[in-house]
Amino acid sequence: MAKSFSVGIVDNDERSLHSLREILTDLIDELSVKWMVTSGEDAEPLCLESKSRPDMLLVDMSLNGMQGPVLCRRIREKIDVMPILAMTAFPVERYAIKAANSGAQGICSKNSEADLVNCVNTINCAGVLGAGFDTVRHAHERLVEERQRNAKSLTFKEMEVMDYASEGMLDEEVAHKMNIAVSTVRKHMQNAKNKLGAKNRFQALWMWINGED
Incomplete structure (x- = not known):
């Protein structure tokens, strides 16, 4: 029997949040949604606090206020747990490099249920989506090293x-x-x-x- 896991979802569209929750919980039996928020400012402390931290974070790249890549980087610099899956309604190529550089473990299209489910399952099992993306630990170490090395x-x-x-x-x-x-x-x-x-x-x-x- 597959091990259950939780996700947190960040998307500035309330309707999109509820749609994502419905898709994920309907198509992945082991998945539960720990929380849903509409801003990076709300998501960051929930991810940094162990009691409220989900097993995986799903982040829309086009957030209001704190942008998705900035949220990913802020979290990944501070903790070396909890994989991050970036999401976008645009072609994934638009944000793929920035998501990887910001410490995410993969990126998927919100427009495809199959892609979303496959990416969540892959990261849950393997920890990373594929070539071009670092594991949680390696991404954390890279960002910390970059910050320490580059005072600018x-x-x-x-x-x-x-x-x-x-x-x-x-x-x-x-x-x-x-x-x-x-x-x-x-x-x-x-x-x-x-x-x-x-x-x-x-x-x-x-x-x-x-x-x-």
């Missing part, structure tokens, strides 16, 4: 600005999303550009999207 690592706020900007948002839209001033957005962008060694904003975004951070 982007701050989490700078990462959020880069994530939103890479989605094509204008500075004013990013400011509204993050509830900060436009001038602060531009300051974060300038800092990120300098740290990445980019000549201009467009090169910085290209480097960020392609994982050259």
Whole structure:
């Protein structure tokens, strides 16, 4: 008999949360949903506290507020347990590199029940989805080493600005999303550009999207 396991789900769409719960619990007998939240800010403390931590975390990459890749990185830097499965309604290629760089163990499409179920089952059994993704332990060690080695690592706020900007948002839209001033957005962008060694904003975004951070 397969061992039961729990998942936590982060998606900014309430309807999507309930749909995901229904699909997963209907198609995977061993799975239970420990909790569902609509923001990274709510999910992070639940994952860091052992009593509320699920066995696996499912994270939508396009969250409001704290973006999915930033949430993945914040969690994976701090703990070396609990695999993370990134999810997206966009083509998975759009976020695959960023999900891997942020410490996730795989990425799947929310548009395919079969893909979602297969990815959850694979990570539950093998710990990682496949080539290009690290195990939980290796991802944690890599991110900790990167942070210690590179004193010029982007701050989490700078990462959020880069994530939103890479989605094509204008500075004013990013400011509204993050509830900060436009001038602060531009300051974060300038800092990120300098740290990445980019000549201009467009090169910085290209480097960020392609994982050259």
